[in-house]
Amino acid sequence: MEIITLLKANIRRRKGTFISIVILMFIISMALTLIFSIRKSCDDSLNDAYSCAKSADVTVMLKDALLTDEMRQKLDNEAIIDHYTVTPTAVISYGIDSPKVSNKNSCFFTPLTEGIKLVNEECNGYAEKIPPLSKGEIYLSYGSKSKFKCNIGDKVTAHTISGDYDLTVKGFVVEPMFGAMVIGWKWQFISQEDFDMIMAANAAENSDDHCGTGYIVQIYKPDDCTLSDGKFRRQVNLDTDIISNAWGSMTKDTSTHYTNIYSDIIMGILLVFILILATVVLIVMGHSISTGIEMDHTNLGILKSQGFGNSKIRISILLQYLIAEVIGGVLGIFCGLPLIGIITSVFDTISGCITETHPALCKTLLYLLAIIEISVVFIIITTHKVCKISPIRAISGGRNEIYFDSRIKLPISAKLLSPTLAVRQFTSAKRRYAASVIIAAILVSFMLMSNALSAAINSRKAGETMGIEVKDVIINFNEMTQKDQIDDIMETVKEYDPIHRRYVSLGTYISLNGEEIYCRMDFYPEDIITTKGRAPKYDNEIVITEMVADEFDLKLGDIVKIAKFDNHKEFVICGIYQSMADTGMSTSITEEAGESLGLHKRTDYCSIMLEDETKAEEIKTALENKYGDTLKVTLGKSDDENKLIESAIEIMRLIIYSFSMFFALVVVSMVSSKAFTQEKTDIGIFKSQGFTTGKLRLQFAVRFLIVSILGALLGTLMCSLFMNKLLTFLLKGIGVTNFYTPLTPASILIPAAAICVCFFLFALLVSRKIKKVGIRQLITE
Template sequence: MFSRIILNDMLKSKLTTLITTIFIAIAAMLVALSAILMVNLSGAIDTLMREAKTPHFMQMHAGEIDQTRLEAFASSHDYVEDFQINEFLNIEGAKITINGTSLAHSVQDNGVSKQGQTFDYLLDINGKRIDVHDGEIYLPVSYMKEEVAIGDQVIIQNKAFTVQGFLRDSQMNSLLASSKRFLVSDQDYNALQSVGNVEYLIEFRLQQLEQLSTLENDYITAGLEANGPTITYPLFKTLNAISDGLMIALILLVSVLIVVISLLCIRFTLLAKMEEDYREIGVLKAIGLRVADIKKIYIAKYSVITLVGASIGVVLAYMCKDLLLENIKLYMGESENTALAIGLGMVGVGVLCIIIMGYIYLVLGRFKKIAVTEAIQFGTAQEKSISTKHFTLAANKWLPTNVFLGLKDVMTRKRLYFTMLIVLVITTFIMIVPQNLYHTISSKDFTTYMGIGNSDMRIDIQQTAEIKTKANQMVKALANDDDVQAYNVLATKTYYVQQDQQKKRIKVELGDHTLFPVTYAQGNAPKETNEIALSVMNADELNKKVGDKITLIVDDEAKPFVVSGIYSDITNGGKTAKATFTTSSEDMMWYVINVTFKANPALNAKVKEYADQFSYAKVSHIDEYIQQSYGPTIASIEKAAFIAIVVALLIAMLIVFLFIKMLTAKDRYTIAVMKSFGFTNADITKQYMSRALFVAIISVIIGTIAANTLGESIVGAVIGTFGATAFTFTIQPLSAYVLSPLMLICAVLVATIIGASYAGRIKISQYMKE
């Protein structure tokens, strides 16, 4: 009997059943996808890093190296499992051409490397350690996307190589890792040595990863080579996870919101159904059926909908997963946890089903409240209307009568419109947050959250002999260039911090930090010579706040400093500091020069001019720098933002349509009454439009505020996981405050007009007999 009742019921309310099923399917799909992607991403990263034997600790170093001393250090510490010194030959982009295209404009530090001896392997796309022969070259896997094929030619300073394949680099795969290793044979590497600058990769594998901080301290205390960034295993992992991690986080966020919308959708349709069946329920209760018996019918119906929806969702997730896994598979390779991923996906969907059914059970609790006499007598629940006494038609001078009736209805039946309000708030949120995120990370200012000043051109001078002289040459050229508006020179040098009888080493960037400031999470840039600003990671590690004192050993003398500010930094391993004092020391690790030009010079030409003139420096156009570092991330967030807008509009339209359709069914009697005394269908539609418009406007306001506060914190928290704190949205007002609300409101109005068309079919005579 149950199946008959359920089937009839579904056939009677085809559209409602369909829409509810669609929402559950989408929610299930997204939940399953995020589980599958999450497991695959972490699995793939683990597999990659295990197969590649990624170093636990790596110190990059430019300059002289004392190999014996390093070996002695490694062998004298038991926890060191393996140790090697690899080399990375940094070659100017202009000296490398792939299929005739020069890498001169690449902002990455491109170079060649040898295969690791006992660990830090570069793997082929099957996840196997590459065995490279003379004349062959393996390119980073990202080139596979740029239509470079096996057999293509690469020329490095007149020496030709054939592309033999592509490599996965567990350290430097991510575009956020600034160096890119090309793999050549040992012999070819030696032949190329004069072409570039050698940077040493001093690498350690540990018995236990937990011993990492011990090694870091011991390494510093031993005063070993450290002219370059230090990168540890967890940071490699984070770098590998960022791009896809962001995508997964976004999917997860959207899936949570869709789940909420599904629940609201169910609540609404269920309550409407109960309303419709009110008299019948009353009768069933009156003849002695138990509440549980009546509930069963509803539970059964929704169990079917939930199961069907969830199954469709799982199938959809299974079909879509390869598309989204493509990037993960390309960069990280296969995960070994495929079965686990699908299992976890199913568990996720199972939990979703339980939540939905539990929620339905909860909503059905209202059955208890149905009073038998009221139900039989009136056939509907006697609504408590909240009177808004002073808002009367008699006193209304300005609003057209239909608009007045719409507003009055929303005000008196607030609870009824609450569902629609929440859905529209959520859709506004879904529309605005991703686009704000997109505008934020694609804006020039975003680099300031990452520890990079906002300028037109950035010049890096590193790993070169007589670095100070070269920097001075550069400064001279800039000073004589009439097009230059402003520039600053930041020189980085390592200093020891004296703390609790211990010495810790930090990299301090010296120079004027007020000119091209980064964004400070707290406090300000250092202005006085006794002030210092710390990166978030350093501030955490040294346990310092703004205003705290810190002692640095400068030119063999202990000097007190005050922490003036704390900023986010993802460059150079994230552990940096900024100060303005001068030093007599000559041995700087590297220089960064930021430049802005006067109005509208041909930026590309300027960049080329400097790049050609100073071949030892890496000169980059800051927009290009952003494009190349975050380009793919920005592109995928742009895509996500666009999809989010489309999805949000569709959700809004579906829900509003459903809502208005049910509302007209519920209000059929009132509509018939109004028609009987001369209101037209157009009048009724106008009333529903003003209700929807009123709710939509409030929703847009709340949603926009929520997006810019709560949304900003959520996104800030995600961004914060990779080092950038103090996050604020860069908002494009036209899009966020004008176009998006307008689109949403139009979608709502269109859905209302379609939904209210039912009112036109209501015949007065049909309802007047009641």
């Protein structure tokens, strides 16, 4: 009962502190609820789609001529395969055009398969049933809606080896294996009549160079198979050679990675930010408790004289903060639940899947419980000061003998009385403001990180270093084009501006020591920037990314076995390079090497990085005038994928800035309120000496400005030491193994100025209480 009485009294006396902790925990709890629930919703909805569509563990696309009786026999005899299905497919070799977008990625057309769900017209759920397709109609995967920028009723044109076919979009379906917007291949669905017609026409045009008919082979693991999807695919390939002979394949794990790549990275960065903010809450609590004990020496001494033991007093303080944390945590969970569906819908067109709400309450509660447990230990350690208080000590109010207790005694200037006095007050109570300095440093460092991400996307040099293809001019050819024709185009471009880098290649999938890996046959290998070794020169050399090297334990000079179709050859690793192609799991070879593997030295796409990006518009006009309808030229700044990445980072940056500003407000309010209470007598003395309320408020705010400046300096130092390493770790999922963005004056000044201004203004706002303090405060004391 005594503890409850103390608890009630503490909460009444320190309502501001109690409410502040509730608010901070509310934010953290709501953020954790959203982060974990969005991840769970995306994963569960995708798994439901896989289950409904009966998606295979490995899906392989290959020419119909290569699925021989011998190959089928090998698959039938493969012990680790439970079963497999074979679906004939019409190959749309040259991609699909919509009214707004031309896309050259290959698509695979089949009649509608079992388990495919139709997205309703509002795009917020599934239709009850899926109507059959009529001639001239097509169901596109939901991820194609954003990729092709089309809607129901729009016309799309499929370009095949046998000609072009116009189709009307009847609706959008969830095909989970290739449906995500970021996956190049697409599995689309047409009527049986259109399928038979295109298959027959393509079959008549099939040749060694071009093939418009094939199979989609879906391979399933037995339930008791313990191999990962990747290892399962490798073993199947080693035993049957099916992956080596395929156009490409996709495991369910890889599909999941691509589908949730944006949500996973954004949520991962925000999770780190929120957990750091949880650390901020602990620092704030520690400061509040420590300061509170110092301020209440007299009262605590009186309580001890009345028989209250150390344990009762410490438990009452612990319960005060514990209750605040629990209330904030519970409110945060309840307020976060309605927002899950709203936020997850943002990722639907990217993932190609309708995300249904699946709250991750268990994981959220575990994290909140861990935060509360850590805070309990922290509070127990901090409240140990109570043990040092005695009733005798309480007689003096627990005051120190002198006010300025610092060895750093900075001079006070008569001309700059308020600012210099503020500095003197700060140096005389460094411990009181140490927590605020650390908090400001943490907030500034995360704001700098978000700036660095934004700068990396917009910086040409940083993007090039990380393996991002910086495209100023993008060229799509109407037909497969050879290098001599591309050389002519490059010479035309050089008439207007020197070329910095050329991105001209033919992308395909190869078998590397039995593992399927993305490979680019580079037309200009001399433009490849390596971090170790050199670019490939000969037909038996290959460069790999650092992620490939780490994944397969490879190094410079190693010999690897490469296979494509029936061609098998040994290559030497001559270099390590940086590329974000296929999320960093990529390799590159020369034209001659590609030819030795049966690849044709032609491409229908290239892009150019200029020395002067402002010349891009002029070059676009020149190329269109010279080459006419044989190619289509677009500018890099119009690239939709880059815009999507930029938008996602800007949203994340806005969240981090908003949370930082709000935390700054709460922290300054708590710390300054404590400081104000401690300094009431001093404020009365200053007023008796002629200081006006305005000068005292300015002096009070200047102290917090000094705190924020020191915090900004410390945050900048922390960023310079750890930022690039942390962002490399967080962005490894998209292929970044060497994130580097130097801190520029502009990138430092914006967040530093934002925090400094916030600390100053918030302190000025809280200091309005000074107006109520008069000379009578001295008489009262």
